[in-house]
Amino acid sequence: MSVTPPLPTSPSNTSLVITYNAMSGTAISDDLMKLCAQLFSQPVKMTASKLRSQSVSIPECTVLVTCFQHEKLVGHAFASVWSFEGGVVGWITQLVVDKSLRRRYIATQLLQTLKVxxxxxxxxAVGLVSSHPAACTALAKYAGVSVHAVDLSFIRENAAKVLEASTVDYLKSGQLRGALFQENVGTGAVSSAFTEFYVDHAEPSKALEKFKARGKWCLGELLEGHEYLALFSVSPLSD
Incomplete structure (x- = not known):
């Protein structure tokens, strides 16, 4: 399903000739999966078969949004939908943008395109776990709120329910960490999950300092092997 993306919520670079496409998990070809795996392999090595097993476990409940610059894949978002005690969550299992095109609001537009x-x-509700503050910010824009004004009580009350009902294996085994979920935490973590995702935090840490300079950062510090957990309430667009 080709779609015309909604108007961006942030300024975009109009010189980029890019197109967005949203499709069901049942329509993802092996060739496209290989392109997505190659793009994700910029930070962490990933094979197409492993990516499919992790992000398209139930194809009919999965959406893939792609961003192409001419014929080159420069961004993608995998997302799965499942019911939990209290509602239906749309979970972003992977959000990736080519390093050469970061800070162009492509991540924001990928998530906005999911809405159609x-x-x-x-x-x-919409949620994700990510080591990068920019991903949390893009999801906040999807929900129409500021990342500096996260409803932490909503996360505290619903995160465990969402992860327990997850159709994604690494999420079901993820451990909730931080002041929202643990007592007497002295690490500075507020809302995170221990997913054993060990990556270089140099770039996320640099981005985090910029976010902190612009306002209160609500999700706390990022520990090794952890990812921020962001979860927002949204209004369904249809019954």
Whole structure:
């Protein structure tokens, strides 16, 4: 399903000739999966088969949004939808943008494009785990709120329910960490999950300092092997 993306919520670079496409997990070809795996392999090595098993575990409940600059894949977002006690969540399992095109609001537009897909028109919450503050910010824009004013009580009350009902294996085994979920935490973590995702935090840390300079950063510090956990309430677009 080719779509015309909604108007961006942030300024975009109009010199980029880029197109967005949203499709069901049942329509993802092996060739496209290989392109997505290659793009993700910029930070962490990933094979197409492993990516499919992790991000398209239930194809009919999965959406892939791609961003192409001419014929080159420069961004993608995998997302899955499932029911949990209290609603329906749209979970971003992977959000990747080519390093050469970061800070162009492509991540924001990838997530905005999810809204037009039928699966996402019924969600009541959206969430992700990520080591990068920019991903959390893009999701906040999807929910129409500021990343500096996160509803932490909503995360505290619903994160465990969402992960327990998850159809994604690494999320079901993820451990909630931080002041929202643990007592007497002295690490500075607020809302995170221990997913054993060990990557270089140099770039996320640099970005985090910029976010802190612009306002209060609500999700706390990022520890090794952890990812921020962001979860927002949204209004379904259809019954």
């Amino acid at each position: 897909h039928p699966l996402f028109q019924r969600v009541t």
